[in-house]
Amino acid sequence: MNNKYESNKWQEVINWVQTRSLFMLHYCTGCGAIELPPTMTSRYDMSRFGIGPAATPRQADILLITGYLSTKTLRRVIYTYEQMQNPKFVMGFGSCTINGGMYWDSYNTIKQLDKYIPVDLYIAGCMPRPEAILEGFLKLKEKIETGSADGYKKYNKEYEKYKKNQEKVLGEVKRRQ
Amino acid sequence: MILNIFGFLLMAFSAMALGLLFIGIARKVVARVQKRIGPPFYQAYLDVFKLFTKNSITHGFIFDFGAIMAFGGMITTLFFVPVGPFVLYGMNGTLLLVIYLMAVAYLGMAMATVGSGNPLASVGISRALTQMLGYELPFIVVLLTLIYSSNTSSIIGIVQTQQSGFMNWNLINIPIGTAIAFVTLLGLMGKKPFDAPIAPSEIASGPVVEHGGKYLAFIMLQHAVSVVVKTALFVDLFLGGGNNIFIFIVKMLIVWLLVTLIGSIFPRFKVEEGVLFYWRWPLIAALLQAVIIIF
Numbered sequence: 001m002n003n004k005y006e007s008n009k010w011q012e013v014i015n016w017v018q019t020r021s022l023f024m025l026h027y028c029t030g031c032g033a034i035e036l037p038p039t040m041t042s043r044y045d046m047s048r049f050g051i052g053p054a055a056t057p058r059q060a061d062i063l064l065i066t067g068y069l070s071t072k073t074l075r076r077v078i079y080t081y082e083q084m085q086n087p088k089f090v091m092g093f094g095s096c097t098i099n100g101g102m103y104w105d106s107y108n109t110i111k112q113l114d115k116y117i118p119v120d121l122y123i124a125g126c127m128p129r130p131e132a133i134l135e136g137f138l139k140l141k142e143k144i145e146t147g148s149a150d151g152y153k154k155y156n157k158e159y160e161k162y163k164k165n166q167e168k169v170l171g172e173v174k175r176r177q
Numbered sequence: 178m179i180l181n182i183f184g185f186l187l188m189a190f191s192a193m194a195l196g197l198l199f200i201g202i203a204r205k206v207v208a209r210v211q212k213r214i215g216p217p218f219y220q221a222y223l224d225v226f227k228l229f230t231k232n233s234i235t236h237g238f239i240f241d242f243g244a245i246m247a248f249g250g251m252i253t254t255l256f257f258v259p260v261g262p263f264v265l266y267g268m269n270g271t272l273l274l275v276i277y278l279m280a281v282a283y284l285g286m287a288m289a290t291v292g293s294g295n296p297l298a299s300v301g302i303s304r305a306l307t308q309m310l311g312y313e314l315p316f317i318v319v320l321l322t323l324i325y326s327s328n329t330s331s332i333i334g335i336v337q338t339q340q341s342g343f344m345n346w347n348l349i350n351i352p353i354g355t356a357i358a359f360v361t362l363l364g365l366m367g368k369k370p371f372d373a374p375i376a377p378s379e380i381a382s383g384p385v386v387e388h389g390g391k392y393l394a395f396i397m398l399q400h401a402v403s404v405v406v407k408t409a410l411f412v413d414l415f416l417g418g419g420n421n422i423f424i425f426i427v428k429m430l431i432v433w434l435l436v437t438l439i440g441s442i443f444p445r446f447k448v449e450e451g452v453l454f455y456w457r458w459p460l461i462a463a464l465l466q467a468v469i470i471i472f
Binding site: 045 | 204209211212213214215216217220224226227230231232233234352377378381382385386387388389390393
């Protein structure tokens, strides 16, 4: 990816700290939620990488979408994403967020999450095991450290495009910032 | 004058650093209790630094003022609590003043809650104030007993009555009172059996639900200072204080680790259960202790 990030020393320090302290908000829509408790607790313990669960979107850095999104839940995901504070990162989890997965011909689920909000990293699989989730977090940390996880900047820049896609499936989306 | 201000600032910043270190150690200890590896002990510093680099959103003037009031109230409380040899105020009545000032932090949070207008936050702060009603009653009875037995209401005066040796500590003189004060310390700190106000899984972290970015960083710093204030107060009142700052910090760490270990194995009380718990046995035992000391 072409890296046009501000590469001064202070930004490097900030990136270094951000990779070591990430609060994760998991938006549990489908069956993927069940893989998260073992990731957080004694067996796989993600807190040793400095990643912990956050209770609300205001406090969170990562938005983890675990599973398929119907058009109804997509609206809530967009509200949640817009309530989060920059810098914020989105992880799509499972094949449902990539191409619809087993819901590919369903009439009321969306097929590709990337059209509606910018996704920094996908974890493929149905379901991804906790090892795959941890691998995904480590990859995301690498991307943050090099500054290539810039989905939130892309969302600001190409806001019109995303808004058009959102309104195409949802009708009107109220902005509640 | 300038030197005084410098001293105040130094005390505030070192209390923040110490409190964040304590929180980091507690996270590591809880992780080991649950057979996890846990975050590194400096994780709390990284969290606060990262939150200061994030964007944050305000909900109006009252919200800002509440966050500052919570933080400032806790810092003000710190100045009246002797930490080892550092005593800024030694006049009579500081103990009662500290009890009042500790409530200011909660009132600041309540103000921020009003500003944000989030229903989960108001549920959280009403739980916090209700629970305060529970633990303050036995705590005040124990403190009045303490004031009666040591004949002074200044914290440094109470420290001085326990100076010459281990046998003069209030831990030995008022054993039941010390145990009750320790149980109320759990509620005072909002640790695990009594953490209904901030329950993350029920009400999404309660009073801080709308705090993001820099606001959350201020609340974390406030929590760090409150850990130092409350453990230091317990050490001053019951464990004989300390002339040496290192011995004092070791005593604080022992109290904090005991609180953490108890917190790491208990589930959560509902708020009315917590209040009833405090009003039943700790209150009766505190009154019994008062009767024993007075007669």
